[in-house]
Amino acid sequence: MSVETRRNFGTVRLPAGFNGLLPALVLIVLFFVIPVLALLLRSVTEPEPGLQNYAALLGDGTYARVFFNTFLVASVVTIVTVLVAFPVAWMLAIMPSALASIVFGVIILSMWTNLLTRTYAWMVLLQRTGVINRTLIAAGVIDQPLPLINNLTGVTIGMVYIMLPFMILPLVGTLRAIDPMTLRAAALCGASPFQAFRRILLPLSLPGIAAGGLMVFVMSLGYFVTPALLGGTSNMMLAEMIAQMIQSLLNWGLGSAAAFILLVVTMALYALQLRLVGARRMSGGI
Amino acid sequence: MLLDYDRMGWLKIALLGFTALVAGFLLLPVVFIVLLSFGSSRWLAFPPPGWTLKWYQELFADPAWLDAALTSARIATMTAILAVAIGLLASFALVRGQFAGREILRGLLLTPMVLPVVVFAIAIYAFFLRLGLGGTTIGFVIAHTVLALPFAIIPVATALEGFDKSIEDAAIVCGASPLEARLRITLPSIRIGIFSAAIFSFLASWDEVVVAIFMASPSLQTLPVKIWGSLRSDLSPVIAAASSLLVGLTLALMVVTALLQRKLRT
Amino acid sequence: MTQPFLSIRNLRKAFGAITAVHDVTLDIPRGEFLTFLGPSGSGKSTTLYAIAGFQDPSSGDVLLEGKSLLAVPSHKRNIGMVFQRYTLFPHLTVAENVAFPLRVRRRPEAEVKKKVADMLALVRLESFATRLPGALSGGQQQRVALARALAYDPPILLMDEPLSALDKKLREEIQAEIRRIHRETGVTILYVTHDQEEALHLSDRIALFRDGRIEQTGSGEDLYLRPATDFVAGFIGNSNFLAAEHLDTSDGTATIRLADGSVISGVRANGTFGRGEKTRLMIRPEAFGMERSPASAELNVEIVDVAFYGERRRIVARTAAGEGVDIRPTSAAMQSQDASPCSRQVFFDPAAAFLFPA
Incomplete structure (x- = not known):
């Protein structure tokens, strides 16, 4: 039967049209689109009309540092997450299902555990007198406790921990979709395992890596909780700065302008991601 | 033969070792926090000098914790119900509907999932201040439903896409009205998706910190706000006790999910 | 009604x-x-x-x-x-x-x-x-x-x-x-x-x-x-189509000339055709026999290959004009030693052959 007949099948009898979207659209337009647009408006009207908030944000060295830090942290987190996630996803894609379900269980447990709970655990683990420093000192690896918290190291560990499931799970899907035959064929063609990895496996999984990596990068850019708790004052990230501008300084104009810059960057990367994988695939990849 | 599990030799050993290491890394904070909550050291020394239940006693002695938990449960339940209901209707339209701009609308409805929460948090905070909804239960539920909606739509839409429309047509030929066919045949067939949608939207609200920090008022605090406040003042082991209970809740949720999925599948 | x-x-x-x-x-x-x-x-x-x-x-x-x-x-x-x-x-x-x-x-x-x-x-x-x-x-x-x-x-x-x-x-x-x-x-x-x-x-x-x-x-x-x-x-069953020139029709049966020059009469005409009009003759592969019978028409073919299909054999043959012909006699109707490439005559009932427009 043709695609066309299939499509017309239900629409004639059931008004399976637009109506069902109305409640969702009302909710999103009224309580998402309008508030965000109102915020944008505030960024060019407060304290007075004009672009001075943006000029201040982009012209000032302190703010530039925050932007730089944000991109640095997001980049480092993304790279580390990809490097750690790939081998795990690779194994998960091919290991016996009984074993895989244990690993999946651990991943889900970590993912579903309350965000603050996980961050709290890292705060305790990473502190000067925390388990990690004590263990390392007891083992004789170091003499002085390492500064693991309130700096870039702490943020990276905490963020990679949170982002790993978001990278591993979609990547397993990508790797499972690769036909093992292609790699057997590569071996018969004379490719060494390293060549087969570099020329076949890696290129075939690249779309998944790019999509997942971009998602992790976007999520990291706007992350608030973990950097606020594990990061230091000297390497503040954008989301924390926005929250501070609004909550402590009550500077709505500057805060909204910073929020809008974050929004534009995020949405641009999101659009790139959609082009890479398509909205349909995205939504299937939870 | 890099995708043949049985023929990878030493590479398999190395990669399995690495996987075990990562699994350990993922498990570490969760296990650690539970052990810590039973430790007797107020200064979170580990391994603890002794074992105790006093942090749990302290936790239950403070009505603010229970209050916050109940508030969170109430808001998350309402959010889950609303998000699933709205998401169900929207999913049918997105999957079955024939109208221009369907993909764009799908993208719009999923945007709250990708937009940094802090942006939405200050936007809705300002908006609700004006409407007088700041710090109210209804304000919380609306804001959380916006954030939860993508998590409700995605599993339902995925399930609906995997459901053969011919089965619904078969029910209609059998004499069921289109509405009856949907209620009696289609909805039960995609129940795993609906169930996942409920869990995900519940968690989206239950774990939500950022909007909650802005919206909370002294009289209305959710559990994450309470934990956040405590974290900022000190790393008291009472938080470990509260966290352990949350881990227990997650485990319970996972077990229920696994059991239900097994039951629904057969 | x-x-x-x-x-x-x-x-x-x-x-x-x-x-x-x-x-x-x-x-x-x-x-x-x-x-x-x-x-x-x-x-x-x-x-x-x-x-x-x-x-x-x-x-x-x-x-x-x-x-x-x-x-x-x-x-x-x-x-x-x-x-x-x-x-x-x-x-x-x-x-x-x-x-x-x-x-x-x-x-x-x-x-x-x-x-x-x-x-x-x-x-x-x-x-x-x-x-x-x-x-x-x-x-x-x-x-x-x-x-x-x-x-x-x-x-x-x-x-x-x-x-x-x-x-x-x-x-x-x-x-x-x-x-x-x-x-x-x-x-x-x-x-x-x-x-x-x-x-x-x-x-x-x-x-x-x-x-x-x-x-x-x-x-x-x-x-x-x-x-x-x-x-x-063409859709129901298998069929051979051979180019034919229509000579004459009477009472729904036609006389035609095949590309190799042989003239066959008594085929069923599906439609009306003019003298000399190009047409196509359809013959089912099963309609061919290996033995002459009183009413049958004959066709000279060169046998290219014979395959055994169980109840029937399948013969790939060619007319003198180079047209492929698919012939499926019952296995009993033909010995397997006949399978060697050769030229021979095959027979069919003209009443089971149909004339169609080209």
Whole structure:
């Protein structure tokens, strides 16, 4: 039967049209689109009309540092997450299902555990007198406790921990979709395992890596909780700065302008991601 | 033969070792926090000098914790119900509907999932201040439903896409009205998706910190706000006790999910 | 004049610029097993959907006992249907699936129980009543779908390529089931398939579809032995087409000259042709014999290859003019040592050869 007949099948009898979207659209337009647009408006009207908030944000060295830090942290987190996630996803894609379900269980447990709970655990683990420093000192690896918290190291560990499931799970899907035959064929063609990895496996999984990596990068850019708790004052990230501008300084104009810059960057990367994988695939990849 | 599990030799050993290491890394904070909550050291020394239940006693002695938990449960339940209901209707339209701009609308409805929460948090905070909804239960539920909606739509839409429309047509030929066919045949067939949608939207609200920090008022605090406040003042082991209970809740949720999925599948 | 049971009148269905069904008119008597046969995209499924009410025709009408069905929504047409894919309700047991149409009709529980038992007995799946569809094989699922479609005694049963997802052996088994059930219930069946063998086995009558029109309607024998057009001849069974020059026609039989110069008379003319007009002669591979008989015409061929196909042999041959000829004599009619490449004569009854326009 043709695609066309299939499509017309239900629409004639059931008004399976637009109506069902109305409640969702009302909710999103009224309580998402309008508030965000109102915020944008505030960024060019407060304290007075004009672009001075943006000029201040982009012209000032302190703010530039925050932007730089944000991109640095997001980049480092993304790279580390990809490097750690790939081998795990690779194994998960091919290991016996009984074993895989244990690993999946651990991943889900970590993912579903309350965000603050996980961050709290890292705060305790990473502190000067925390388990990690004590263990390392007891083992004789170091003499002085390492500064693991309130700096870039702490943020990276905490963020990679949170982002790993978001990278591993979609990547397993990508790797499972690769036909093992292609790699057997590569071996018969004379490719060494390293060549087969570099020329076949890696290129075939690249779309998944790019999509997942971009998602992790976007999520990291706007992350608030973990950097606020594990990061230091000297390497503040954008989301924390926005929250501070609004909550402590009550500077709505500057805060909204910073929020809008974050929004534009995020949405641009999101659009790139959609082009890479398509909205349909995205939504299937939870 | 890099995708043949049985023929990878030493590479398999190395990669399995690495996987075990990562699994350990993922498990570490969760296990650690539970052990810590039973430790007797107020200064979170580990391994603890002794074992105790006093942090749990302290936790239950403070009505603010229970209050916050109940508030969170109430808001998350309402959010889950609303998000699933709205998401169900929207999913049918997105999957079955024939109208221009369907993909764009799908993208719009999923945007709250990708937009940094802090942006939405200050936007809705300002908006609700004006409407007088700041710090109210209804304000919380609306804001959380916006954030939860993508998590409700995605599993339902995925399930609906995997459901053969011919089965619904078969029910209609059998004499069921289109509405009856949907209620009696289609909805039960995609129940795993609906169930996942409920869990995900519940968690989206239950774990939500950022909007909650802005919206909370002294009289209305959710559990994450309470934990956040405590974290900022000190790393008291009472938080470990509260966290352990949350881990227990997650485990319970996972077990229920696994059991239900097994039951629904057969 | 008696009123036809089911009547399709000048049905037309267009999707935008594409017309899937041009002009289909057909009367179906009660109790008939009628098959819509045709290649994919020929409009047979679209016609079926118009009867089921899944698609509104652009023009034309569908009448059941003289009353138009078009204004009746699908769920009130009281029609049974078995789909191409397995459409059992996955969360309901076999018995609950069969009971579903009765439940939505609010029939009393005792009647539902009895009917479900009867239907499962009809498709011989009594012992599977409490299973879920997922635990059934494809063939069993389609039998349950059949039971479900018949549970409410619909006057018409529509079947949309119900066996296409099954393997050959299973298909033949269920074809026999369907024939038996048609005999036992007397239900009118409209069956869609693109498989000519299936159509020939099952149907009382076949409507052969081509490009949104019915090319020929008739029994399987009619279509095979008396094809109205070369499309029918080509679609049903196997056929050889040889270029021929028309010399003369009288009483519906024609005299022609083949490309190798041989003149043959007594072939059946499908249409009227002028003297010297280029035509094509259709001969079924099975119509060739290896022995001369009084009425037979002869054809000189060069045998290229012989293959053994069980009950028949298949000979790949060539005429002197270089046209390929497919010949399938019974295995008994020819010794295997004849298989060596050679030139020889083969014979056919001119009455079993048809002349078509070129």
